[in-house]
Structures are given as structure tokens and as C-alpha cells.
């Protein structure tokens with residue numbers, strides 16, 4: 525058995541990746557920058573401040589805003605995003621995830637969260653999933669976004685497990701790269717992810733029998 529399974533949040537546990545996109549699209553639009561879902565893929569797993577820098581760069585406005593103006597833009601995006609989180613309910617958990625978390629409990633496999641979102645604790649609460657996680661790495665203590673492995677290493681440290689004996693689950697390229705960088709086995713959800721040790725098309729395929737077979741085959 526793996527020593528622990530560590531989950532990304534946005535796009536794996538619930539579809540907040542889309543809500544991040546809608547909030548950024550509005551803020552970008554207000555400063556004359558157009559972003560689409562394809563560009564948004566490059567923001568997944570990237571911290572709030574760095575996401576803004578990437579959007580400004582994308583719109584040819586890198587350096588056009590003072591640090592104070594950037595802080596205000598990031599703050600505006602977060603207010604829009606947090607407002608949109610009101611629509612989350614216990615039914616917003618992606619298919620198969622609640623069942624998987626319950627099975628991991630029965631199998632006594634520790635579960636961790638590695639999200640760079642400062643809104644992660646509130647989201648888990650809205651989904652009524654907080655008690656399913658043994659340790660959630662604190663995004664406020666992280667200095668480097670994915671693809672740096674820092675947040676996954678923090679989750680492993682909090683659980684007291686060896687990264688090389690764990691599985692990480694991600695929907696973003698930056699996240700897969702972060703998992704691989706700390707020697708964990710990586711599971712990617714979705715299309716077009718490079719380097720995932722196991723790639724599944726959607727969360728409904730993410731079951732304990734599937735993960736268990738993958739672990740026994742690849743370890």
C-alpha cells in the first residue's frame with residue numbers, strides 16, 4: 525500500500541478551476557486583456573500573485589502596474605472568486621471523489637491536501653470534506669508555486685510519510701511536474717498532461733482498486 529495519497533483541490537476534488545477562470549477573466553477584461561480557457565490551463569496550480577503576472581504578460585502589460593495596483597487586482601479577483609464559491613454545495617464534489625475518500629479511510633490510508641489556494645480550507649468545509657483529510661498543507665506558508673514540489677513536500681512532512689512511498693493526484697501540468705519532482709508516483713486527471721505515471725480521463729475512473737493496481741504495478 526502507499527503510505528499516503530495526496531490530492532490537489534481545484535479541478536480534482538471540485539470544479540473550482542472553472543470559477544478561478546471566470547474571476548480572472550473578469551479582472552483581465554477590466555484592464556483590457558482577453559484570456560480564454562486554453563490560456564487558463566497555464567494558470568492551474570499557480571499562486572494568485574503569479575497568475576496575475578502571467579495574465580499581464582499575456583496581455584503585453586507586464587510592468588504596467590505598480591505593486592500596489594497588482595495587489596488590488598489580485599484582491600479584486602479573490603473577492604469575485606470567493607463570491608462565486610457561494611454556489612458550492614455538498615453536491616459539488618467531482619464524481620467518485622467522495623467514495624474514494626471514504627474507501628481510503630476504510631483502508632486506513634492517510635490522505636493529504638496539497639493546494640496552493642488560500643481558500644482551500646473554506647472549500648473543503650463547503651463540500652463537507654474537511655474530516656476526510658488527515659493533513660492539509662498551509663498555502664500561506666508556501667513560498668514557491670507548483671511546479672516546485674514545496675507544497676507536496678509540506679503535505680508529506682505533515683503526514684510524516686516518505687514522498688517516494690506516496691501517490692499524488694493532479695489535473696494540472698504544473699502539479700504533475702511538482703509530484704514527479706519529489707519522487708512521488710503521479711496520477712493525472714484529464715487530457716494533455718505530460719509525464720503522469722498514470723493518466724485517467726476523469727475523476728470517476730479514480731477508484732481505490734485502480735490506484736491499488738497502479739501502485740502494485742509501478743512500485
Ligand code: BG6
Pocket residue numbers: 533534541544567568569570571572575602639640641642643644663
Ligand atoms: C490553485 C489554482 O489551486 O490555487 C490556481 O489551481 C489558483 O488557479 C491558486 O490561482 C491560488 O488560489 P487562491 O484561492 O489562493 O487565489
Ligand code: MG
Pocket residue numbers: 532533534535536541568569694695696699
Ligand atoms: Mg488543480
